[in-house]
Amino acid sequence: MKIFPSSSIKKLDAYTIEHEPIQSIQLMERAATALTEAICSRWDTETPVVVFAGPGNNGGDALAVARMLAEKGYKIEIFLFNTKGELSPDCQENKELLEIMDEIKFHEITSQFAPPTLTVDHLVIDGLFGSGLNKPLSGGYAAVVKYINASSATVVAIDIPSGLMGEENTFNVKTNIIRADVTLSLQLPKLSFLFAENAEFIGEWDLLDINLSQEGIEELDTNYEMLEAEDIRSLIKPRNKFAHKGSFGHALLIAGSRGMAGASVLAARACLRSGVGLLTVHAPICNNDILQTAIPEAIVEQDVSEICFAVPTDADDYQAIGIGPGLGRSEETEAALLEQLSSCQTPLVVDADALNILANHRHALNNLPKGSILTPHPKELERLVGKCQDSYERLTKAIELAHTAKVHIVLKGANSAIITPNGKCFFNPTGNPGMATAGSGDVLTGIILALLAQGYAADEAAKIGTFVHGLAGDFARKKTGVISLMAGDIINNLPTAWRAVSE
Template structure:
């Protein structure tokens, strides 16, 4: 699913009105009706007090459409207009007149001073104060109103985006943003729903289809895309009946140091479990018995040193190399890594201590093969690109780094983002159970295993991040967040593959008569 920018949303609205021969007011009616339908299905006429707070722009117009339909259907509605300016939009005014024709209780005009309307904890707030067009600091009184929403602890539903939240920057004052329980976004989610600094303003989100022109949606190129099952299925490469292990590549995993052989074991296991034909592990000598006994499917090459890697030398021809897991940053290891980079021409997955070594030896970066994948966690990323002001500044710096060095960066997090130059791919799978030691090593193995099979590095990164998260989602159903460990994720990689083509379960008949009818 494409994540539209603010400017693209406006363009989509304009083209839709033009191509479907409708007015902007009719498009607003369509959007507001979708919000009402969403509410009506869930409330079924329940007489819970509903407080609809409308601004005087188009988001407020959406709110007035919702309020009008709620009134028509007999709901207990209180409608307010946050009247802090005289710059009302045309469509707001049209819908302000329309609601006067269906109720004697006209919207209450709030003049942005004085007391706030009382709101009970069991009430519902519909936030339609500001939309994506907000381009100024929120007034002090409005900030207090938003805090009044929050203090009431009432369920808060935001229309399109929580008021006060911008689509392309982090708010300077969190008190100037509505903290929504749920956001109904028109046609496309907003990037801010997925960033650590801004995701907190909406616990849940959902996209409503308001009929934006299909040709526009198909052809538009966006900075960001949302990655779920439907986005990764077309990238899956099925296996031929007559294939053999040689058809699926040879993955080499380089890493480990005394006490950290487990990291290489996890990465090697996940590479093979993802589908690599062969996996070889390159480790210091101290890990030989450990790896051979714990993971007999892998081949093992050892360094000349007992406890660390000091000389990366092998006589095999790997398809792809995953490097850095458990590696350590000893000066001898760093030198060995630098020497290896100068000679290597094979695609790389670079993780953990290999990233830390790059951060301390920026001259090594020029030797990284084009299209290699770096998978830093937040602190490793900070060491690599420097500190950032906020999430948008971080994305700007990552895009610049990716473009300069022609590499793919996988920014690990609750919504892992894969970055190639100016393009962002935001992942939907995964859960808090992944916040445990070793799961990053598993991701490295998954990406290595996919590239070994012939997936190009970008597709492997997008697909691999999805599989990693989906495997954890499946495992957590049995293990729970707290008890999930990295090995559990490896054990469910196969289930994640199977889930790609699993058909949705059909609802079962509720009675014998229904079963007979079917």
Template structure:
């Protein structure tokens, strides 16, 4: 599912109007009806609905919703936020319809002092600004946003929260509506998915307003929201006459004294995601543990008892995963760079301490084999690409890093992001219960298992993060987020 910005959204609306031979007003009526139906289904029918409307298309939607709620015998009141003297034609038409009905109280606001106290028992609909918002918000309007936020009422924003922008992070002194839920039209918006803005949007739902599918498909976007449909296009059915050699021989490198458990999680996940064969390289302290805990794997050890050191690999791996619980000792770093040099044509999954070793040796970035997958969490990412000023800057820096080094970056987070240097994919699965020890080790194993089977680095990343999050969602729905531990994830890995 594509993630679109203002101009692309406008293009989709215009082309839909043309293809379906409908008016803009008709398309807006569809949007308003979807909001109305949601409110009827999901809110207390006995509670008062207060709708704050701007003078543009979003406000026009709000007026249409008010009319529909009134016809449904809901208690509705409208406040018009007069931020300029140029209401749109559709706004004026919907306002005229509402005035003529004489069933909804309509109030004009020109200053913050005119807004009465908002009852915490009310339902507030924020229809002041929509996806096209790109203006400065005056102090008195920011005051209105603050009053809405402080009211304790249940707040529903239409399309996006008023005061937020689609393409930039608000400044520290800018105020915006902080809703309980956003009802957005047709496609997700990137600001819902970024840490700096997403934390103010606890819930959001997409409402289908009937934009033409062929139009949406034709719009070029560098941003994609990963859904089940994406997975069905990537997943490859197994040949009935295949054998274990058909699905690759993965090499998993990692572990150190006290951190062999991470390798158990990762190794199990390699196999659970479909690798035909797995060999684990670990220090001697991990041998018995790994042979017992992951009996399907073959285990070889380096000379060191507690830490990894350079070791001869007795086979040609299909893919290599390295870094889990590994430590950053000099001899371990030496092993990492030797493997890069020897297996320069083999894709790697590079995680945890392998990333830390790289960040300590930036001159070695050029040695990373092409098409490798790097899986940093935010702190590890900062060590790789440097400090960013905001989430949009982070995405740009991550893209440049991935493009320069011809690798895939998997940026772990609430909405894990993937970039190949040009495009950005944002994962839709996962939950806060996965913020637990070992969760990232499981992801590394899944990615390695997919790579070893012959999925491309990008396919492995997209399919891997989605499956990882999907496993977490299943466990959380059954046991609760707090009960979730990483070993549970291994048992719930499903690629289809």
């Protein structure tokens, strides 16, 4: 599913109008019908509705919804803000249709605004401004937004909460943005919906299909997409009847230190549950017995050190290497990691402490083998690229890093972003808050390592691995709930997740 920048939304509307063909007002009517159905499915006719409409097409949508709700028996009061005496043509047409309806209380605000009383029983429909907004709200509109936010009414935003911009909100005025309980987005999500700091404005969001041209969607370019199950299923390689363990690669996992054997166990178990043919775990001597007992399916290669990764190992016989989980940051480990990377030609999955060490030696990022994948959480990324003010800046800097270092990046979190060296971003829809727990990232490293070793391209391994990781977490949630979910539960549900995407 593509995610278009706000500048492209009008192009998509125009393409639909030209090629369907359909008139602009008819497309607005189609959108209003979908919005009305969604509202009616949640609130009954006993709910008093107050509509706040702006002068543009977002306001036109709101007026059309108001008319349709009134026709279904809802009690409607409308405030149309027309302070400049200039409405969009479609907004003007919907205004004229409303003015002949006696059952609606209609107010056109040209100067002074006497706000209505909004109670906990009211439903507010926000249609002040849509995705075309490109600067913070101010003046009277900001005052209206603050008034709505201060009320106890339930707020539904049409397409996007008024005041929120579709992409960057780094320098927006947060107090001047509608705080919606529900956002009903038309056809496709907005990039800003995927950022944590905007959740307080968006609330729960839902997509409404208004039949915009599929040809137009396919033809219009964008660097942002949301992964879907069909995308992942199409990437899964079928297994040959006569395949053997050598057909599915030999992976090397360099992980663990004294007290951190669990990280290597979790990554190794996830790797083995994700189809790798062979797995060797390189670990300090103190972790040998734990690994041999916990994961008998893996080969254990002991480091010379009792407590940490201290000496690089020969990587020529492996198809992929995972490095970082539970590694620690001792001087010995730092030196061994840098030496390991300096001569490595095998694709890497770099995570956790390996990322933290690279943050102190950023030049080494430029020497990573082709097809390597970094899997930082936000703080680990900021150690690599510097402090970021918000998710948009963090994503922008991650894109720059992927390009300059020629690596793929999985920026972990809700809606994890898979970023390619050419600037494409794929957002993952699977996963849940229960996965915000120790060891979850180690599991992801193991899954992606297994896929790289099996010969999947870096972008494929990152997409499939992130999607399946989140899906396994979603299956685990059904059994454990959010609070009790542990990283091991994600591994236990990998077989179910793999079946779901491959069969």
